[in-house]
Amino acid sequence: MKESLQEIIKLTKEYLETERLLGTEVIYLEKELPEIIKPEPVGQGFSLAQKEKSKPDTKSRSEGLPYSSPDIDIKNLDDLQGEVGKCTKCSLHKTRNNVVFGEGNPDAKLMLVGEAPGREEDIQGKPFVGEAGKLLTKMLKAINLKREDVYIGNILKCRPPHNRDPKPDEIAVCKPYLEKQIELIKPEIILALGRHSAWTLLGIDAPFKAIRGNVYIFKQAKLIPTYHPAALLYHPAWKKEAWIDLQLVQKLYEQS
Numbered sequence: 001m002k003e004s005l006q007e008i009i010k011l012t013k014e015y016l017e018t019e020r021l022l023g024t025e026v027i028y029l030e031k032e033l034p035e036i037i038k039p040e041p042v043g044q045g046f047s048l049a050q051k052e053k054s055k056p057d058t059k060s061r062s063e064g065l066p067y068s069s070p071d072i073d074i075k076n077l078d079d080l081q082g083e084v085g086k087c088t089k090c091s092l093h094k095t096r097n098n099v100v101f102g103e104g105n106p107d108a109k110l111m112l113v114g115e116a117p118g119r120e121e122d123i124q125g126k127p128f129v130g131e132a133g134k135l136l137t138k139m140l141k142a143i144n145l146k147r148e149d150v151y152i153g154n155i156l157k158c159r160p161p162h163n164r165d166p167k168p169d170e171i172a173v174c175k176p177y178l179e180k181q182i183e184l185i186k187p188e189i190i191l192a193l194g195r196h197s198a199w200t201l202l203g204i205d206a207p208f209k210a211i212r213g214n215v216y217i218f219k220q221a222k223l224i225p226t227y228h229p230a231a232l233l234y235h236p237a238w239k240k241e242a243w244i245d246l247q248l249v250q251k252l253y254e255q256s
């Protein structure tokens with residue numbers, strides 16, 4: 001009993017500290033910690049793994065989006081980065097200032113996958129360096145991780161004009177690069193940031209709120225969808241659920 005009280009105090013402190021780091025003005029009280037949902041191995045590829053009762057009525061998104069295995073005969077990230085740096089496979093190469101390949105620990109246990117570079121990222125050629133990136137750094141700090149501990153990439157490597165949503169044809173031609181990155185890094189956990197990232201990686205078409213809260217299998221990794229940091233800047237109330245997702249990531253990270 002004494003131990004459990006100490007544990008509660010410890011977790012409460014962590015929760016309050018995280019809310020402070022995330023800039024939250026309203027504190028949410030949770031009766032219990034989020035449950036870790038054990039994913040079930042599912043053959044090749046990916047599929048919904050848990051919560052059968054609340055499983056959304058999904059349809060395959062990959063039918064309209066070719067999800068080919070990467071036909072890229074490259075053995076390391078540096079060579080892949082060189083290849084992506086020359087890419088002109090979609091029209092985004094015409095408007096980009098820099099290709100944003102991704103960065104971080106090439107042996108990371110945790111890989112973060114966003115949607116596409118924004119203005120600052122396009123200028124600097126680095127992922128998540130704008131305001132959303134600052135929040136992402138705080139989110140990682142809240143689970144005792146630094147940016148250098150993880151690998152950060154995006155579905156698209158070039159900025160869509162005016163930060164519009166990625167188009168299906170752009171995703172289709174760029175995704176093999178991400179697949180190859182994942183194959184080379186071999187993360188144990190993938191945090192999919194935002195609906196486009198989750199939809200693309202999972203290949204399912206369902207409301208984001210129905211997708212998040214589960215753990216999925218993507219190749220050999222456990223995949224957790226959560227809100228994009230940019231969305232959290234506009235919708236601070238969503239930080240409560242994002243924190244639940246982060247706690248799940250932390251637990252899986254510590255278990256791996």
Ligand code: SF4
Pocket residue numbers: 084087088089090091092093099156157158170173174
């Ligand atoms: S977004 Fe991807 S496919 Fe399109 S030009 Fe950039 S690297 Fe190539």
